[in-house]
Amino acid sequence: MARLRTLLFSIFFYTASVLLVVIAMPIGLVSRRGVIAAATIWCRIHRWCVRWLLGVRIRIEGELHDGQAMYALRHESFFEAIDLPIFLPTPPIIFAKMELLRIPLWGWLAARYGIVGVERGKGASALRTMRRAALAAKESGRDFAIFPEGTRVRDNEAPEMKAGLYGIYRMVELPLVPVAVDSGRLYQQSPKRAGTITYRIGKAIEPGLPRNVLEAEVHAAINALNPAFEGQVSGDQIDGR
Template sequence: MPGRGFVHTVHTWVRFHRWCVEHILRIEVRIEGQVPVAPVLVAMKHESYFEAIDMPVLLSYPAVFAKIELLHMPLWGRAGRHYGLIGVERDQGAKALRTMISEAKKRVAEGRPLAIFPEGTRVQHGTRPPLQAGFAGIYKLIGVPVVPIAIDSGARYKRRWKKPGRITIRIGETIPPGLPREEIEARVHAAINVLNPA
């Protein structure tokens, strides 16, 4: 499907998914804080497929950093590239990094928010793994503010049988660009884990 028709179809489908979560699975989705609208890098906790699917409901036409393996999948990968996902090739050297940063800057120039799962993959609810090393590099090279987002979806949505209750999405304070690596990693790590048990 060409042009905006494809994007409209994606957004219709993800809104339908949110409706199913709330009305069939009986999971309330509660958003705390102000959803970012300007071009920013959203750094989000990743506990289940919920937030990966729901991202275009929460954000306006986001460009999401995704494992390159996903973009190599038949059909789905082509659709993901068409939507504007940015492939992450870990350990593939400077050329791959330059390509990724170039794509990200194009999305920023289009006025789209960027989104990344800085821990690298889905993690068990209640765990606090360190951020992947590449996050700080992306933050430095793109040069936009970071908005950290915590979510506790793993307690409700990750299981084979979903559990009624509440998923909380807590949007943290905007972090300016240009901070040292240790500071940006510490602030993002703390902010995306505020919903995890100590």
């Protein structure tokens, strides 16, 4: 059954993805809002496929921040990356590795949507470019999102935070909300498995903390669902968004 569910998911979701890219390309030439709307539709299709084809329910514990914020999420699979625009209150500006923006067609649409590329190891000039893009995006009122581990991690691992987390935290000067997610044990498997994926939203961290304190707080909060860590449960919402 798991193999059949995964096959149906792959056929339906990736066919819909290709069609949406084709439709969104001409829209992107004239309207950023149109690209954001197309991306939101894509994410809702993905959520539908996850729920009804894979048999995965979504649980949300805790409350999202009231007002513009930066969200730092644990990254165990592509699930949370695709789900962000419908999980967060606004379609977020996402900090992601620059390689994603070099994917033909999709990368151009991603840039139009609001993904800010992070050039690792490129020095001060790359940081200045990213800062200009981030500050311009902040004026839109949209939330920001980052995966502070820098790449996908296994569900029982807890790597240290990448240096870019603190740089971006200082750059945007917004409350930072850590979010744990345990998608890896279901979505990252082959075949994918049915079950429940949980988001656990931590307490907002105000701007201005020193680097060591910020990284320690974020590391603990985003690992709250990690089998190797213990976390606090606050609130409970099933299929709440």
